[in-house]
Amino acid sequence: MSGANCWNPxxxxxxxxxxxxxxxxxxxxxxxxxxxxxxxxxxxxxxAGVRPETIQSLxxxxxxxLTTKAELQRVQGTxxxxxxxxxxxxxxxxxxxxxxxxxxxxxxxxxxxxxxWEWWSECWxxxxxxxxxxxxxxxxxxxxxxxxxxxWAAHYACEKIGCEVVPGGGLSTQxxxxxxxxxxxxxxxxxxxxxxxxxxxxxxxxxxxxHDLSVNKIVCAGxxxxxxxxxxxxxxxxxxxxxxxHAGATEGGAWGFECPLQPGHMHINEAFFLVxxxxxxxxxxVASGEQGELVITPLDRRAQPYLRFALRDLGQLEREACPxxxxxxRLEGGVxxxxxxxxxxxxxxxxPTSVEAVVRSVDxxxxxxxxxxxxxxxxxxxxxxxxxxPNGGDAVALKTKLQQELRLTTGLxxxxxxxxxxxxxxxxxxAKRFQDLR
Amino acid sequence: xxxxxxAMNEALGELRRATERLMALAEQxxxxxxxxxxxxxxxxxxxLELHVCDVVDVLSEEA
Numbered sequence: 001m002s003g004a005n006c007w008n009p010x011x012x013x014x015x016x017x018x019x020x021x022x023x024x025x026x027x028x029x030x031x032x033x034x035x036x037x038x039x040x041x042x043x044x045x046x047x048a049g050v051r052p053e054t055i056q057s058l059x060x061x062x063x064x065x066l067t068t069k070a071e072l073q074r075v076q077g078t079x080x081x082x083x084x085x086x087x088x089x090x091x092x093x094x095x096x097x098x099x100x101x102x103x104x105x106x107x108x109x110x111x112x113x114x115x116x117w118e119w120w121s122e123c124w125x126x127x128x129x130x131x132x133x134x135x136x137x138x139x140x141x142x143x144x145x146x147x148x149x150x151x152w153a154a155h156y157a158c159e160k161i162g163c164e165v166v167p168g169g170g171l172s173t174q175x176x177x178x179x180x181x182x183x184x185x186x187x188x189x190x191x192x193x194x195x196x197x198x199x200x201x202x203x204x205x206x207x208x209x210x211h212d213l214s215v216n217k218i219v220c221a222g223x224x225x226x227x228x229x230x231x232x233x234x235x236x237x238x239x240x241x242x243x244x245x246h247a248g249a250t251e252g253g254a255w256g257f258e259c260p261l262q263p264g265h266m267h268i269n270e271a272f273f274l275v276x277x278x279x280x281x282x283x284x285x286v287a288s289g290e291q292g293e294l295v296i297t298p299l300d301r302r303a304q305p306y307l308r309f310a311l312r313d314l315g316q317l318e319r320e321a322c323p324x325x326x327x328x329x330r331l332e333g334g335v336x337x338x339x340x341x342x343x344x345x346x347x348x349x350x351x352p353t354s355v356e357a358v359v360r361s362v363d364x365x366x367x368x369x370x371x372x373x374x375x376x377x378x379x380x381x382x383x384x385x386x387x388x389x390p391n392g393g394d395a396v397a398l399k400t401k402l403q404q405e406l407r408l409t410t411g412l413x414x415x416x417x418x419x420x421x422x423x424x425x426x427x428x429x430x431a432k433r434f435q436d437l438r
Numbered sequence: 439x440x441x442x443x444x445a446m447n448e449a450l451g452e453l454r455r456a457t458e459r460l461m462a463l464a465e466q467x468x469x470x471x472x473x474x475x476x477x478x479x480x481x482x483x484x485x486l487e488l489h490v491c492d493v494v495d496v497l498s499e500e501a
Contacts, residue, residue: 010443010493022496114481122485272488300488 005260005324007129011271012326016319019327020058023274026299028055031064034305037088040075041307061274066283066295067309072251073106083111089303098149100250101430110149110250113303117156119272120149120253124157126269127257130324131244132217133187135162140185140215142168142176142194143429149250150222150429151189163187173201173428181207184214192225192235193431196367199238200426210240221246222430224353227264227334230360234367245334251309252296256331259324266334267326273298275329276308277317280339289332291316293339312339314351341434345373345380348411352434355384358405364392365402368424374437383415387424447494454483 006012014022032052034041045051048065055061072086079085083094095114099107112120133139139158143151145167158165166183168176177198180188190198195218202209209215218241220226226235226245235243245266247256255273256266268275277292278285286292294311315331322330337353344350352371359369366387374381384406388395399416406414457479464472 008489011489014493014496018496018500021499022492025495025499026492114477115484118481118485119488122488 005130005132006326007126008271012126012328014271014327016327019270023270023299024055024058027058027061027274027297028052030297030299030305031055031307033302034088034307038086038305039079040085041305043085058274061276061297061308062284064308067306069100069105069108069251069310069312072108076106076109082109083304084109086304086306087111088305089113094303096152097147098152098250099147101148103430108251111304116301116303117153119300119302120153121156121160123248123254123269123272124153125160126272127246127254128154128157128161128163128219130257130259130267130326131219132242132260133158133161133163137163137187138166138183138185139163139187139189140166140168140176140180140183141189142171142173142198143190145169153254154189154219154221173198174205177202177205177207177213180215181213186214187217187219188215188239188241189219189221191222191429191431192220192231193223193427194429195220195235195239195243196231197426197428199235200367202238209238213239215239215241217241218243219246220244221248224335224337225356227258227266228353228357228360229264230357232263234360247313247331247335249296249311249313251306252311253298253301255296255298256334258334259322259326261324262322262330264333265318265322265330267322267328267330270328272300275317277315286317288317288319291336294331294335313337314339314342343373343436345382345412350382350410350412354409355406356433358402358409359384359386361405362386362398362402364389364398365418366421366424368426369433370424371434372437373435380438381415382410382412383417385417385419385424387421388418389421443490443494443497446490450483450486450490453486454480457483 035045035052050063054063076084080087093113094111096112096117098110141151141155155165166185199209225231226243232243245258247266248254256268258266274297276285276295278295280293291314294313294315295308296311297307314336318330318332337351341352355371359365366389368387370385372383395418399418402416457476461473461476464476
């Protein structure tokens with residue numbers, strides 16, 4: 001490999017033994033820093049009987065207790081306002097404020113120093129360079145530029161690379177499409193849901209995205225969609241562009257990315273992050289190829305750092321080499337869903353994300369769908385609603401086919417309701433398609 | 439170790455020392471423009487250290 005697609009070939013192709021040594025060195029450095037500067041972690045580590053010198057190998061990392069969002073929610077009302085005892089620097093060293101969306105309770109406030117903000121854009125630059133972003137690109141960012149970190153760091157990473165950034169906040173969806181056309185933008189970043197919403201709006205406006213616009217690559221984040229083959233294919237067809245997935249979190253940073261050679265596999269930036277895949281109950285590592293919960297340590301984040309943060313995302317680790325030349329491990333199929341959404345239905349473990357792959361693989365159906373779980377007497381009843389396109393064909397036959405496909409994929413019998421195109425709720429950022437009404 | 443890597447590592451050491459000296463002088467002379475731009479340079483130097491010096495440390499440990 002030439003290293004031409006690597007932001008830093010020295011790190012991205014480091015032989016595995018050296019990569020693990022780098023992670024250990026960084027974890028040791030980070031835990032020493034955190035123990036000295038974070039009242040939250042000093043207390044937590046003392047209670048667990050862990051000192052920085054305890055960590056002599058990557059196996060020792062498991063002696064550090066996990067950090068959960070619930071813990072952070074509890075402590076943020078105490079200590080240094082408004083961040084709480086996780087802050088390791090004086091507040092006058094904080095240069096940006098962001099917060100989580102609060103989907104699972106009170107939002108977490110996140111402080112970043114000047115150094116950390118540089119670190120954010122380094123992590124993003126690594127993935128954007130891998131996905132072909134170069135100074136010749138004109139990049140459109142259609143997001144709200146609000147308190148959620150979303151694509152803020154992507155904006156600065158584009159600047160760092162030398163791309164021309166068009167900030168697309170404060171415009172309607174229609175105006176965003178017209179601006180992209182007018183400026184002949186070559187790249188776009190959005191959630192998969194918004195990429196589909198833009199496509200639906202363009203169709204209503206009589207715009208053919210693949211021919212009237214010049215977008216040749218799209219980076220998706222915020223939801224698993226771009227690693228789900230059927231969703232990726234729809235986006236690529238509508239836009240006539242390559243679609244890449246990326247994974248990140250307000251607490252974790254921009255930690256995962258698809259390389260151009262292995263669609264559906266997400267590399268973990270292991271030079272900057274330690275990602276573990278653990279069994280949800282035993283908290284022990286699962287074997288390569290088994291699904292588990294992702295736990296992340298950003299190894300270089302300083303102002304408000306995290307050790308072993310439980311992301312509540314699900315993934316399946318693969319260590320085999322990638323033809324792109326990177327030695328970083330990969331997640332097969334990207335992020336596979338949220339642990340919070342994983343639920344037992346009639347004794348079977350069910351992930352609502354699995355429905356998306358089925359619905360979007362059927363051309364006669366629109367992009368939107370809804371999954372509703374409710375009680376019918378003592379029994380759990382699962383209903384999938386999808387939109388039938390106007391020329392979608394025989395609805396009865398399609399319904400039967402869909403029921404069979406869903407049964408094969410989920411292992412569950414599902415009711416299927418086909419509704420008219422355009423009737424289900426639309427989303428502009430992250431979609432909420434699953435309702436558990438039990 | 440790769441010669442370019444060693445040379446980059448050395449150049450970064452010089453850059454850090456020069457930046458820290460610049461910031462100290464700016465603080466003494468009370469020139470916020472120099473101090474604040476110095477802080478930005480230092481943050482970039484720290485990123486460069488993640489890209490270069492950490493690799494040097496890992497390779498040196500092996501040697």
